[in-house]
Amino acid sequence: MIVRQLQDAEKTSRKIVDPKGNWDSTRLLLKSDGMGFSFHITTIYAGADFQMHYQNHLESVYCMSGKGEVETLADGKKYPISPGTLYILDQHDKHVLRAFEEMKMACVFNPPLTGKEVHNAEGAYELDADEIEE
Numbered sequence: 077m078i079v080r081q082l083q084d085a086e087k088t089s090r091k092i093v094d095p096k097g098n099w100d101s102t103r104l105l106l107k108s109d110g111m112g113f114s115f116h117i118t119t120i121y122a123g124a125d126f127q128m129h130y131q132n133h134l135e136s137v138y139c140m141s142g143k144g145e146v147e148t149l150a151d152g153k154k155y156p157i158s159p160g161t162l163y164i165l166d167q168h169d170k171h172v173l174r175a176f177e178e179m180k181m182a183c184v185f186n187p188p189l190t191g192k193e194v195h196n197a198e199g200a201y202e203l204d205a206d207e208i209e210e
């Protein structure tokens with residue numbers, strides 16, 4: 077069994093700060109743990125308004141605190157986010173996330189992140205070299 081404490085992990089390289097200033101994320105469980113998914117505690121900063129498109133990953137996001145909304149760009153639908161909301165990007169949905177106040181989220185990625193990923197120009201994370209099919 078593996079046990080980790082968020083407060084400890086936040087003091088290590090598990091905590092990644094978005095270079096664009098929208099979020100930080102402490103990646104508590106990673107590909108190297110061999111679970112088939114990764115698990116992160118993400119803070120979305122108040123006023124953040126940014127686009128993501130996880131072309132290479134599926135992500136589920138559970139809101140623990142704060143308020144905001146997520147908009148799917150294919151159909152322009154906006155979904156309010158408050159504590160208790162889970163949104164599931166099962167279609168690799170291109171989306172915009174807005175934080176009306178700071179939000180704390182629990183995020184799960186499949187395939188799992190290796191740990192150092194930040195968004196590329198499309199708002200996606202690149203795959204590890206061994207995950208790319210020829």
Ligand code: 9YT
Nearest residue numbers: 099101116118137181183
């Ligand atoms: C909700 C979301 O995707 N935020 C961006 C950070 C991501 N959760 C991560 O890398 O942990």
